[in-house]
Amino acid sequence: MMLRRPSRRHFLRASLGALALPLLDSLRADAASATPPKRIVLLYTPNGTNPDAWFPTPGASSTDFTLNSIHQPLAAYKDKLILLKGVNNAVGQDPDNNGGPHQRGIGGLFTGQMLGEGTFQDGCGSKAGWAAGRSIDQEVALLIGQDTLLASLELGVRCMDNDVQGRISYSGAGEPLPPINEPITTYERLFFRDTPAAPSDTLRAESIMAAVGDQFKALRPRLGQEDRVKLDEHLALVEDLERRMGLGQSDGGCAVPLPPPSDIDADSELTMPDISRMQLDLLAVAFACDLTRVASVQYSTGFNRIPYPWLDSPEEGHSLSHSGDSNTEAWAHLAARQQWHAQELAYLMDRLAAIPEGDGSVLDSTLILWGNEVAKGNTHSLDNIPYLMAGSAGGALATGQFLDLGGISNSRLLLTILKAYGFAGETFGHPDYADGGVIPGLLL
């Protein structure tokens, strides 16, 4: 396995501090085509928000609003934001759904789907399986992710639960995609490639993959029905990987950064802010080099116990989010944590805005959708989910708005977003909550 090192590539020296991954100012999107490709990012933060510090103050019209305290780090991007009130995680509120509120909430957040039956436990009582359908990032990947090295890139920042509360992205019903928590693994996935230097290398790689395919074929007739489905899915992934191996290899103006440190502890409250920046930097590089157009960034998991010591907020997250409304200090902490996440979002936007593409920047072609599995921790409310959109997906969305939609299903929001990427369907998510079509006033 060789790290590909074409001579034209730049290797950058760290300039942003010991742990920051460098990016060149001259980093430039690869696409030379007239119309830049669209991109999408899902962003997840856990345990609900502080609604009093989240929702803007409305003005005379949807474009006239005042940002609340959590969103102050995004003030410079106000005209690129869409804030929504009155969007419910409707499927999560269905009494027939499986699991507890954090499970249902995260399962339906980007899928609009119920949870299947299963044994993942929310505490000792509520049990559930995985979400019963595809998430919008993966639906978008089917539309715009077929010609890149990776169909999508799932990133985690201290996302350590390996059950339904630890997954936001699904390639299909019961098919969750695990996030990468270690920046070095993200880096290797993006930049370490077998690069055929000679025709014999190509012959070797192709022959090995052919033999692997032959072994799948040799085994298949001897499998029971369930195993056959399981291994057919595996083989399809092998074939897709093989097809993509040659993609995204053009140099363009894209720079391969130095690798992030390989020994950083990805499960530590001390490293979480650094890891966030490294992952966001690598995401920006992945977009700039057109290695993928679809990504998600998951900060921890529903129901976590993470403290935020860099904000002088040592309380464990889930416990803090259960504080009573009269505990103003606790709610100030929750607002501060959400504000930190808004700052990380602003950082990602800064990074994307710094990558020139066409007449603008990569940010112009991107939509970032931020969501949370519950609205408020101490009630587990699934009404008024704090969804925020940043960016217009290439001018497809009317940004600079705050809309109160009065209590609609999140399936309509997810459908509206999908329409910005050319989705042909007229509904998305569980059929019981998919009526109503796109949200008026968002699509241009």
Add this chain to the structure above:
Amino acid sequence: MRPLLSARPVVLLASLWWALGCDSFVTAPPSDPPPEESCDLADGPFSQARLLTRSEYRRTVHDLLGQTEDPTAPFPHEPEVDGFDNNASAHKANPLLVESFLRAAGAIAQGVKERGLEPLLPCAEEDAVCAELFIEDFGRKAFRRPLVPDEVTAFKTLYSRLQPALGHAEAIVAIVEATLQSPQFLYRVEAPKDQPEYGAVPLGPYEMASRLSYFLWGTMPDEQLLDAAEANLLATPEDVEGQARRLLADQRAHERVLEFHQAWFGLDPLASVARDNSPSGLLDSLDLSMTAFIDGVMWAEGGSISDLFSSPALYVDSVLAPVYDLPVPAAGFERHDLPGERSGILTQPALLTLLANHDQSSPIRRGVFVRDRLLCAPVQAPPPTVDNSPPDPDPTLTTRERFAVHTESPDCANCHMAIDPIGFTFEGFDQLGRARTEEHGLMIDTTGALVDSGDPTIDGPVSGVTELGARLAGSSAVARCVTGKWFTFALGRSRSSADECALAPTYAEIEASGGNMVELLVALTKSPSFRLRSPHPAEAAP
């Protein structure tokens, strides 16, 4: 020996945290099946192809190729079901994992090339005849059974495509690389016969060999197991018992037993907890101390479930000794027997530290742990509107007094009466597992009770954690719970009612052995659920 806090998934003890309040009733643990319950395993669940977990992949590659570096660090973590990462239906391929397999195969094959092929090759001639010998010999180890003709052909084709351009050795290395991505290597498949099957089906000898080695060693069968399979010497319970005892006498079983306990006790998050007043290096040392304790109980002391709850041993190194007021050992870990202070797993500082808050003990987490993990009698989660942040430390009250609200409010008391009185017996230990008799100058009360434990013979008032350990040590509910956890770990699925019924003689055997844990493992391997599988449905045309 790998420490318990190896690079395994770190998973929050969500259940422990969650159960800080409660609106519902105690769930009864599984009880004896009614006599009319069917013990017929023919109706499933079907045995599923089982994808190697990261630890299984690491050990298998080590045993197959002598690879010493862990290639699985970048692999995505397995879904965790019931505390275990080897659930047969949940652990399956995803794009990142398939890509990780591809990358690991390339790196491992490169390592094979660098170390030289001699240890792998059954012959010295650099020709196609030797290549075929290699394919059959190496394939039998890697696929854990003899190859069928199509499988041999696939590798011979690969050899003949590459040998002319790259030479014999490179072509052999390529076969290794392809092997590591083949489903026969990555999955343990228990394939059906060609004709429709009826009734529970005995496993084939090679399938049995793999079940045994992956259960007890977490790796591929060794040469002796493969030979036993070839000679069809794994067909009877006695055959299986003989091999199980041989495997359990091997050092490789020790690591596997630690892996089980780490999952059972949910120890992974210990690596990243923050506790006030902890010296640097505490968590690593606690982890090693726990490892030493489990090793000691399992292999050096009596090895019974009861020992797990009553051993007075505490192992300390130079980091831990000052914390627990013990003499600093000259080197490594030193065992101290502290009867009266320490009694078994319940008082191990690793667990006490894990089951605490950063600035105080946590009777709730400790009580929930006992119910969930040891009694298999969980209580339900609290209502969402509960403010379940722990009360702030208050110098005028003990922890127990601050938590009194739970049992004063009728809404909370419903469940907390089953949690808190267990947790209070641990109050003689703070958030670092240090023994204490007072808190802020106030005397500590360690009395408590077992309520609705699922085993009526152990319910009632308890004077402290030593007595709690003694009660658990003698409980059939605990023995059954532990056996059930081992079953889940062994088979990658939970018990069906037919399994539970068929396990009756297994429970009896375990009880007759005095709850010996080695005997428990042997008894499980002899059980019908381990030796038989349900039939696959009649085959549709492929």
